[in-house]
Amino acid sequence: MIHPVAVIGAGPFGLSTAAHLRARGIPVRVFGDPMVSWRDHMPAGMLLKSTPAASNLDAPQPGHTLVDYCDAAGIPRLVTDEDIVPVETFIAYGQWFQQKLVPGLEQVRVVSVDRSEQGGFPLKLDSGESFTARAVVVATGLSGLSHLPPELAAAAADGPAPTGPVSHSSQHHDLTRYSGKELIVVGAGQSALETAALAAEAGAQVRVVARGRGNVDFGAPPWKQPRLRPESPFGRAWSLWALTYYPHPYRHLPAGTRHYLVRRVLGPLGAWWLRDRFEGKVRVTEVDRILKADTSQGHPSLEVLTDAGTVDRLAADHVIAATGYRVDLAAMGFLGHELRTALAVSRGTPRLGAGYVSSVPGLYFTGLPAAASYGPVMRFVCGTEFASPRLARHLAAAHG
Numbered sequence: 033m034i035h036p037v038a039v040i041g042a043g044p045f046g047l048s049t050a051a052h053l054r055a056r057g058i059p060v061r062v063f064g065d066p067m068v069s070w071r072d073h074m075p076a077g078m079l080l081k082s083t084p085a086a087s088n089l090d091a092p093q094p095g096h097t098l099v100d101y102c103d104a105a106g107i108p109r110l111v112t113d114e115d116i117v118p119v120e121t122f123i124a125y126g127q128w129f130q131q132k133l134v135p136g137l138e139q140v141r142v143v144s145v146d147r148s149e150q151g152g153f154p155l156k157l158d159s160g161e162s163f164t165a166r167a168v169v170v171a172t173g174l175s176g177l178s179h180l181p182p183e184l185a186a187a188a189a190d191g192p193a194p195t196g197p198v199s200h201s202s203q204h205h206d207l208t209r210y211s212g213k214e215l216i217v218v219g220a221g222q223s224a225l226e227t228a229a230l231a232a233e234a235g236a237q238v239r240v241v242a243r244g245r246g247n248v249d250f251g252a253p254p255w256k257q258p259r260l261r262p263e264s265p266f267g268r269a270w271s272l273w274a275l276t277y278y279p280h281p282y283r284h285l286p287a288g289t290r291h292y293l294v295r296r297v298l299g300p301l302g303a304w305w306l307r308d309r310f311e312g313k314v315r316v317t318e319v320d321r322i323l324k325a326d327t328s329q330g331h332p333s334l335e336v337l338t339d340a341g342t343v344d345r346l347a348a349d350h351v352i353a354a355t356g357y358r359v360d361l362a363a364m365g366f367l368g369h370e371l372r373t374a375l376a377v378s379r380g381t382p383r384l385g386a387g388y389v390s391s392v393p394g395l396y397f398t399g400l401p402a403a404a405s406y407g408p409v410m411r412f413v414c415g416t417e418f419a420s421p422r423l424a425r426h427l428a429a430a431h432g
Contacts, residue, residue: 035164036059036163036165037060038155040063040142040171040172041173042134043064044067046062046172051096051133053169058428062134063140066137070123070126075204076119077118079117084112087122090416096132098122142158147371147392147395153167167395167430168396170396170397172399176365177360178357181322184351187351194350198350198351201354204227210235211236214348215236216240218354220247227352228314229310229313240314241334242317242319243320243322250301279406279418283385283405290407322335332351333347359400360380361377375392376390378404384406387427389426406418
């Protein structure tokens with residue numbers, strides 16, 4: 033009996049990887065709800081920070097780019113760096129890609145993955161089915177990885193929730209619920225700034241609280257990018273070009289360097305087109321740090337240390353933490369305990385070798401969990417261009 037490969041996750045990295053495996057004739061079962069994180073955990077009306085060229089899911093054959101989808105759907109092409117991609121268009125593109133290249137997607141949840149002494153990986157599904165896979169690709173994206181700093185978690189005793197005092201930005205699809213409310217958004221990246229702008233446009237009174245002086249900023253528009261540097265999906269810079277197209281040696285860097293670059297390269301910065309929608313509509317308070325959050329009469333407040341060294345208190349009806357995501361294998365509850373303890377990790381992230389394989393042969397990780405091994409490009413959709421063909425090639429050679 034030939035066991036299939038199991039791909040867990042149906043976002044950009046899962047779909048792209050599955051398409052490459054199928055193109056090689058490898059039996060694959062793909063589990064997940066297509067584009068669910070983009071559909072249910074991004075605010076309605078959001079626009080992608082990524083350019084159209086950086087928003088393609090990599091495919092093993094031509095004809096499956098964002099432009100190809102636009103042509104098939106009869107909508108205006110999104111081509112230049114000045115074209116902005118609506119999240120609804122990107123979701124529809126991903127679903128179209130899935131229907132074309134990953135038919136038979138199974139919208140069931142993987143309950144557990146273990147390792148068999150006889151070889152292979154026994155999987156249990158929430159449908160009640162059990163089967164053995166010859167290899168497993170974990171491509172679960174941002175699911176379960178939202179990060180709430182301890183100082184904010186103290187005000188969310190029952191966990192972050194849109195109806196409680198504190199929530200995470202990934203929990204919001206409809207921001208109109210805060211119309212007429214006072215809202216604090218914590219963060220300085222695109223997620224924080226765009227969430228703030230959308231909430232203000234929905235009628236909320238919004239304040240962004242960001243750490244560090246001058247931390248709220250926006251990128252340069254395409255026509256102001258330096259021309260004497262190489263192009264990359266993220267702008268013109270030698271470092272961005274190298275990290276995008278040559279991530280091969282990244283995993284050989286010292287651990288501290290790798291983790292630092294993942295955090296800092298392409299760090300907090302708003303999209304160039306967001307500036308006009310943000311400035312003058314959203315208040316900004318830059319602080320040295322947030323000391324703690326608490327609730328008074330059901331409303332949250334933040335105690336902050338100002339740049340001047342004084343302590344201030346900021347109150348609102350609700351706080352949204354746009355504080356990003358942290359990879360932690362402990363959050364991947366579907367991985368059996370013995371399997372997780374057998375994995376070599378670096379600061380909670382899997383340590384990956386060539387072809388995105390973990391220290392457990394046959395177990396692969398792609399997308400955000402691979403960023404600490406292959407660099408910041410793995411945080412973005414365009415990372416599928418590097419990751420998917422290499423993962424598929426390694427898996428085919430090792431388990432074909």
